[in-house]
Ligand SMILES: Nc1nc2c(ncn2[C@@H]2O[C@H](COP(=O)(O)OP(=O)(O)OP(=O)(O)O)[C@@H](O)[C@H]2O)c(=O)[nH]1
């Protein structure tokens with residue numbers, strides 16, 4: 001909208017004088033000493049003009065504010081919060097799949113490169129881990145990976161609050177320090193799969209992966225897992241990777257890009273049999289067990305489907321896309337224009353944030369002006385530590401984050417939705433005999449999924465009650481965000497809850 005004073009330089013100048021005088025608390029400005037009648041008449045004319053310009057500015061600002069408010073009322077804004085890997089982006093994908101299936105399907109191709117990079121990084125990680133003897137030993141002490149014998153390092157940070165949980169201390173177990181040299185089998189795999197280093201480089205480059213992410217085996221091994229995929233420039237990679245090689249009207253850059261990806265696919269396809277053999281090898285599995293690495297439970301794990309995914313004809317399925325891991329950096333805005341009959345045309349705006357500790361400061365500006373918060377907690381975090389701070393237990397970090405979010409005054413009148421996610425991993429661990437009570441000392445219930453999720457639900461509700469500045473609605477659901485059917489039932493309930501808030505905000509209820 002043009003500025004009311006912009007057409008008149010003089011008007012603007014006078015308006016600014018007028019503002020200065022008003023800011024200094026002196027209005028109307030004192031007449032200059034010795035003012036003649038003519039000067040006085042000119043001054044009064046200037047003042048009238050200044051007042052007119054200033055009023056016009058105020059009026060324009062007010063109109064703009066009203067229009068923004070009206071527009072915002074027509075949109076539903078949702079903020080996804082939670083620690084890294086709690087499943088925020090995966091939940092967003094579920095929303096896209098359910099409410100904007102056409103747009104989401106169009107992104108399928110773009111996800112292929114991310115899935116390929118996830119797969120290739122797992123392969124390169126295994127080879128590095130099992131062939132770097134000394135580094136591999138380092139990884140054992142630093143790993144964030146779940147260990148069946150419960151030797152994840154935890155810090156008890158119990159507080160006097162009635163909602164604080166008490167976590168068990170670590171029982172580090174030390175292994176003998178000698179480790180065999182890489183076996184001839186690993187050396188053979190290393191040679192056969194060496195072209196995958198190039199594939200990793202190509203994919204990282206095409207996805208615009210952060211430079212610090214480009215492969216460094218020692219970093220990867222010491223983190224105890226394949227490196228994360230983090231892209232630069234928000235969602236730009238999606239539109240870039242959506243283009244097909246046969247598209248007309250491509251720039252040279254687009255063509256080079258498509259060719260590079262095609263190249264990567266061909267190399268991957270040529271290595272397919274060796275990738276499958278690597279993962280099927282008893283020696284490799286024994287080596288991973290020896291290192292205490294459970295890749296199957298890690299984000300972006302695709303080795304079980306390597307045969308299908310590494311093939312030249314591979315098309316990502318929705319299941320694959322939900323399992324793909326792409327770390328969020330900063331805050332991404334996703335505008336969903338609903339395609340479903342009941343919501344057709346409605347706009348839902350999701351703010352998907354990076355959940356790692358270093359990212360959390362960027363959340364604050366989004367606290368104002370959202371209709372609801374969806375807070376995600378990984379229930380599987382009870383025996384895991386944060387990647388960015390291995391001294392901190394994941395569940396305890398979620399508890400503390402939840403308390404902070406609940407106590408924020410900015411959010412006091414916002415609707416809260418809490419999703420207790422990754423229940424599939426939680427259940428698998430409990431069934432494997434990992435005792436929840438060994439990590440959460442205050443837990444007295446049975447070691448099964450129902451009892452543990454019930455405990456967590458009550459704990460989070462109690463914290464919400466205790467820390468909220470004023471009473472507020474809270475909806476709690478247990479989820480497995482990679483399970484489309486289970487999640488779709490939860491989505492309907494979230495949609496209903498949000499719709500009620502939306503109708504209330506637009507004075508329709
Ligand atoms: N097994 C299982 N995996 C899940 C579930 N939810 C998410 N994941 C996987 O966990 C990984 C991390 O999920 P994301 O959605 O990327 O996590 P995030 O909260 O967005 O993490 P940041 O972007 O780092 O803040 C992905 O590979 C998902 O496929 C779940 O319920 N069960």
Ligand SMILES: [Mg+2]
Pocket residue numbers: 088089090326327328352353354355
């Ligand atoms: Mg994310």
